[in-house]
Amino acid sequence: MNFLDDLIARFASFIWGLPLLILLIGGGFYLLVRSKFLPFRYLVHAVQVLRGKYDNPNDPGEISHFQALATALAATVGMGNIAGVAVAIAIGGPGAIFWMWISAIIGMATKFFTCSLAVMYRGKDSAGEIQGGPMYVIMEGLGKKWKSLAIFFSVAGLVGALPVFNVNQLTQAVNFILLAPNGVETGFSTNLIIGLILVGITSVVIFGGLDRISKTVSKLVPTMVLLYFVSVLIILYVNIDQVPYYFKLIFTDAFSATYFKGDSFLGGVLGGLIILGIRRGAFSNEAGIGTAPMAHGAAKTNEPIREGLVAMLGPAIDTLVVCTLTALAILVTGVWQTTNVNGVSLTAEAFDQSIPVFGNYLLMLCIAIFSISSLFSYSYYGTKCLSFLIGADKKHYYNYFYVVSILVGATTSLSMMINLIDGFFALMAIPTMLSTLILAPKVLKEANAYFSRMKTRNREEKVMR
Template sequence: MLVLLMGGGFILFAYSGFLPFRRLGHALKVVRGNYDETNVPGQISSRQALSAAIAATVGLGNISGVAIAINMGGPGAIFWMWMSAFVGMATKYFTCTLAIMYRGKDSSGEVQGGPMYVIEEGMGKKWKPLAVLFSVAGILGLLAIFQANQLTAVIRTVLLEPYGMDYGASTRWILGISMMVLVSIVILGGIKRIAAVASRLVPAMVILYFVSVVLIIFKYLGEVPQMIGLILNDAFTGQSVMGGAVGAVIVIGARRAAFSNEAGIGTAPMVHGASKNNEPVREGLIAMLGPFIDTIVVCTLTALVILLTGVWQSTENDGVRLTLSAFEMALPGLGKYLLMAAVLVFALSTMFTYSYYGHKCFNYLFGAKNADYYNYFYLITIVAGAVASLEVVVSFIDGMYAIMAIPTMISAIYLAPKVKAATKDYFERMKNT
């Protein structure tokens, strides 16, 4: 997975002529709506597609994923998350441009996008087994079990344990069923309702989390350079990992970055492929902002909070509970409630969007008229995620993501010349307008 995502991503980054750096300004203009079109095929606007994709990526991967990375790989893992994000911007650009170039139609005639359609339409029918592999792994890997697990952990730590309330298996079941009911209200309304809810929730949750984190960083401002130095030093020495293995730090960083920003996994092309856009390159430019916002901005802020407060060295907590202890130490009394509010919105918005991804994979394999059955399977697994252990959940999701990355990266590299030609054509046309 490391070779595929980091190596393949770097190939695309260099092949594009370092486009994520050169065209960042144009991508921001596109997001602001300067080039919006109407009466084009698709189900949602490009901005809604980005909001829905960010709802899935800016989420618990940024809060729990960063904590897991530091817990397992030390501060140096954050540096390798950054490196993964820069190459991930190029990967997202290629995969989401292809999602518009090679859209397919499902059995009901609705225009659809995603790696399975890119493989079949762009590479040919003989490659269909790759598309099937992606869809099977997507049905299993894009369940909301991690979000359910971590949201349950937060509610337990903030609302139940401090008041000595009983936290047994029955409480987990009750929390799991409550989440299932809440998520069902949104996801049974389809992509338009999911995108509408996500585009309202995402900006609010990012602002709340951003303000909370900036307050904490400001409190420890003098120590920030020292922490940046620690991240850089540990990235190449691996002192904080057992045995001091630099390779372990790189693998952990790349793995957690893949879970956080999903570049190369193939999820974002599914939602960007549904956007109302006739310009594949424009959609790719919008999509490439995802890893930048997600990993370079949000993950770095979370990492600084955990490192500045020192909780990563002095606590046995893992996942979201590690971030929770950092917030509580930095903002006593208030911090845990701010984080709980952010986690609640992060987790729910991710659950909404993931259901759409899995629904598309199920639709591809079993047809549009059977696709809604997936939603019921998805909702039941939310309860399973609430009662399972974090270790089991993370291992399962990582395994499925690795399988999804194989068809996604093969198709992106195979069809990269098509994207390069489309990019050249697009920017030549932009010069003349």
């Protein structure tokens, strides 16, 4: 297992090299500038679309704008925000958060383009159902000669969509918060039992298909974000005197890398800190990875730009809000310097210190909702990848592989699971970003046409009044 752990770590480090950094962040920055910062100029309109102002039940697709965003957020607003942020701080210190922010700001532009394309270039699976996602964007937008790139994405997605990290951290949370404090000896047996319980819960939902998944997560996501938001605000209130200092430290340490403990990159610790922040940011908001376009591609709309605008709200909610709250909670309590624990256990220490007795249990409830909702969304992504590869009539086979992976995630180490998903996320990003950069001019042309129609519509509505 140690050999396998080291092998997967080397694989993740190799894939997350300079070429991918240029593709993911450089490419995202190019899209942001090329669009003249369009995602930020139309934030209000994006919120109006999300609230259902322009919904039409007769539009093609399976789910509403809100359900599409909720499905995507159920995957992104998950353990990456609780455990992923803790991992970033434990290795990189406060400065890692700044680079997560940068990845989110750039990621908003990336999400706008990738998810607009997911609706612009929807294809049909072998059953004749309309589908969206990078593999269909490649086939419909670039042509069949690029099919190998679509296959590459789908194969990588079969592993990238596995829930092993979320399950691993939920298992760690149950052991750390519930079992160990009550005298229960934890180990392989308890981890396996937790895994089996999660298999049961997950199976009930995922075998019901996208409709059941989207309806379930659209109820869970707003609740879990609100509960977590209030809990962290309590921690920040208790430690209010420390908030300004650590908020400033996030900026200063981003360029000094004083607390960085990881491997250097491009010959320096600052390079190592930047790549750590980008990796954790990508894991958190998944911008440019290609998962979210699979959810947004199923939205009921014939206006691709609307779905792109809704999708771009994801990184803002996920990384700029939720991840920042987690980071500040860990930093202001000082647990990142006083304990040796990592991942979700570090966040648990922060909750326990600021909200005695109830804090850990409150976090446990949040973690359970975060993790379980993530399990539902990722299964949908995996089935879409398998459907593309071998046919829609066989996509359900992925769910059997998926539930077995839950047991693997529950009984293996954190480092192995996080490096495995990091590595395959990186592989998924290659075809997603390449196709997006090639087809970006088509999105801008569609955006100009869309906003022109909106201006005409608004003028007509004013005249009618």
